[in-house]
Amino acid sequence: MATTETKMTAAQASKQAENRRRYLLYAVLLALALVAPLVAYPVFLMKILCFALFACAFNLLLGYAGLLSFGHAAFLATGGYMTGFLLSNYSITPEVGIITGTLAATVLGTFFGILSIRRQGIYFAMITLALAQMIFFMYLQADFTGGEDGLQGVPRGHLFGIFDLSNNLIMYYFVLAVFLFGFLLIQRTVHSPFGQVLKAIRENEPRAISLGYNTDIYKLVAFVLSAALAGLAGSTKTVVFQLASLGDAHWHMSGEIILMTLVGGVGTLFGPVLGATFVLTLEHQLSQSFLGDWVDVILGVIFVVVVLTFRAGIVGEIQKFMKKNFK
């Protein structure tokens, strides 16, 4: 780690080298993501990207602000329903639908945040769960959501009125762009002074308060940002699958996103991405194999094993391992 160096110049040099290697790796990853749809099935990759974005948004709250939300499904569903409803009923382009859906989730997130942000730990989890249950009920009762049949056959349309999204490849690169936008936004946030204060709050809130920070405002902003990105994931997912359904609003969805984040590594930037990839690939492979009936059991076992043996998640454990052995 650069911080352990004694001389400033050495530290800077090391930091530069690190940055160079980091950007090189980003480039490699990006290249991989760009060629991936040529090798793997693009719609499945898009699903992974949407959930990875959702998990990253969730992780911003849990990993960096220490707040476990049990109601994030509400934002995913709100983005999805709003976008789905607009695209099905009005002749607007997909990006307008997605932006509006994201805005709707942002508004809801602000409302949730104001109500819940002063509570801590399990009470925070419970109040977000309760609010999400109310939203679930609302979507079940509302006419425009199509009840348990959901909104079906949402048109993908033409991006900016030009690019035909019914082509899976074009759709994929659009989703990739959305994902990168969300991911980089989170990355910038986490490494910004704002992110540092969040981490300080996570470690010791009273101390952050005594340092003069209005912690409620910080947490609220983090919550709203997280909700907005979850909404963005939901909106994009609706365009990909041409469908918005109640399953997105169910509390099981909130549980599943916890699993993805936990498996990948809470509080790491890439953890949620990897966790989403792992869980979705596993579900996908299992549901079509002879073990199809046992998906829930296997997911449960993974939960137990992760909690007992590698709580830092895949990425977190690899980091620990590297630190220990390659220091």
Added chain:
Amino acid sequence: MKMMKTALATAIVSSLFMGVTAHADGHEISDNELRIGYLADMSGTYRDLAGPNGEEALKMAIEDFGGKVKGKNITVMSADDRNSPDVASSTVREWIESDKVDMIQGLVASSVSIASTKVMNGTDTMGLVNGSAASSITNEHCTPNHIHWTYDTYPLANGTASAVVAEGGKSWFMVTADYAFGHALESDVTRVVESNGGEIVGGVRHPLSTDDFSSYMLQAQSSGADVVGLANAGGDTVNSIITAGEFGLAQAGQTVAALLLFLTDVHALGAETAQGIQLTTGWYWDKDKDARAWADRFYDRTGARPSMVHAGIYSSTMHYLKGVEATGSDKASDVRAWMADNEINDMFAKGGYVREDGRMVHDMYLAEVKTPAESENEWDLYKIVRTIPGDEAFRPLSQSKCSLVK
């Protein structure tokens, strides 16, 4: 540094996973075999009425057909839809685009069927809907790519409600599951009851998967209605019936009419609790010699008697395979045309036919659950009270909102 290691680790592991995905999905395109996908709820609420045993019924049909069609192999893949239209639409999409699946069978939850057939619409893949109840699947949601085989809400309401009204059950109290399926069933029942001179005197709409029905049964009791109509499904119906028995609705002279009840539900309730309940079914394993013979073979393989959905899966697969054999094509448009041109005469239906909206029209049966004294074994549960001719049972084309009906 930390960042880089993370990135490196992510790169390694994700490329591993992508490798796995690519490998599994990378079937080469081959028109040299017929590929059938079985999509159903394998682990949730509807597991028993279709689920793993439905896949068994599908395999029986393929084996009985000889394992090959036009000399080409038939392969089956299956997936759990987890009752989610999301999972269903992505699975179906992948099956069509990447695995080149020719026919998709099963399709249980109505939301799953609607989502799946929307994806199939316009492709060469055929869908055979067997588990779903919603009559909208061949009404406003009809497509040229699918056929709805076993039953739907229209004859359920028609058969049971008209029979109960005819026996003097004039005033009804509805216990309805508060979601689209429940609402559809309720409105169908209301129409039938009112057109037969009865009336709906009250009702409640309960959330899906309610545990305790005592409050609703008490409300039903104090309404003084002759009949308590259950427009719900699965566990909700089972718990409603148990609670109705507990609160002595029958002793007080009220009849319980369950509008959607599967053999597996009645089996769970047992003849003791369920006796006397009238229901409408698309098929019953003991209805005739052919049905019995097939049900015996099914029993030997699975240890259970088939539900109407299992029988529908077998029957529709058989008819489909015959269509592929006859037309030499696995294109949905060709096979569906053949399937519509040829009558269905098998263990499931006699003289059944496929309408232009995709509805397979066949006789439905009004059944009554036997008393424990009449029931000889745990699966000997129904006596068929009346056969409802197909043309009378299903929604007439004149009322259709399907775009395929001219």
Added chain:
Amino acid sequence: MTMIFGVPAAAFYGQLLLGLINGAFYALLSLGLAVIFGLLKIINFAHGAQYMLGAFAAYLLLETLGINYWVALFLAPIIVGAFGVVIERFLLRRITHIDHIYGLLLTFGLALVIQGTFTNWFGVSGSRYPVPEALQGGINLGFMYLPIYRAWIVAVALVVCFAVWFLIEKTKLGGYLRAGTENSALMQAFGVNVPLLVTLTYGFGVGLAALGGVLAAPVYSVSPDMGSNLLIVVFAVVVIGGMGSIVGAILTGLMMGIVEGLTKVYYPEASSVVIFLVMIIVLLVRPSGLFGKGT
């Protein structure tokens, strides 16, 4: 006919009574959850699955060994409680020192495993468990027909709730338990085997869930998913009452039964969410729950 809020008085009283019956049932289940949280600080998300195990234990005892209801009433909670002891000893104990959230996640995983396994073994349609002969039939109360078995549920639930409250709040053993969780090192020094106490407490809480399952078996269909919806409701009850408060869990259970019962009359569609509405309001006004001691 006298009317109360647009409902005939007789029907209204009937619904109140039913609400109270369900409330007693909620109280029993949330009691187990509250005992476990209060003493172990574990949020037991497997409570619904353990309730289901209780019902299945009773069913299987009857089906395979012919053991009747009255014996199962004692035996099933002991069997399932023993299973809980194993879970505590080999799984939960490893994570007592870390954030409570992990306890929740671990038990959530366990619930998935248990429920999924039973679904594969027994299917989802469920099975009937007969009402014991001595408790069949019902009494006409004038304003409603009350099945005797429902009255029995209330009686058992209330007696057990009171006994547990007495045990924990008023006896020396309960004192050890409470002190052990406050300061386990000190209690160890006094020669009390705290880990054993904790293990047994978890087993006891699980046993209470199983008892709820046995009581429920004759009125609901015994099926693998019978506990999954109940779980978050009961959990909400505990939060509203104040996490870890025994009295809070019992009284809130009764209240929520009534609130839910009345919702089933006036706005049945919302009967599954009303409890969450109450929870939001309570947490906003009293952050530590109605009977909580403050955070």
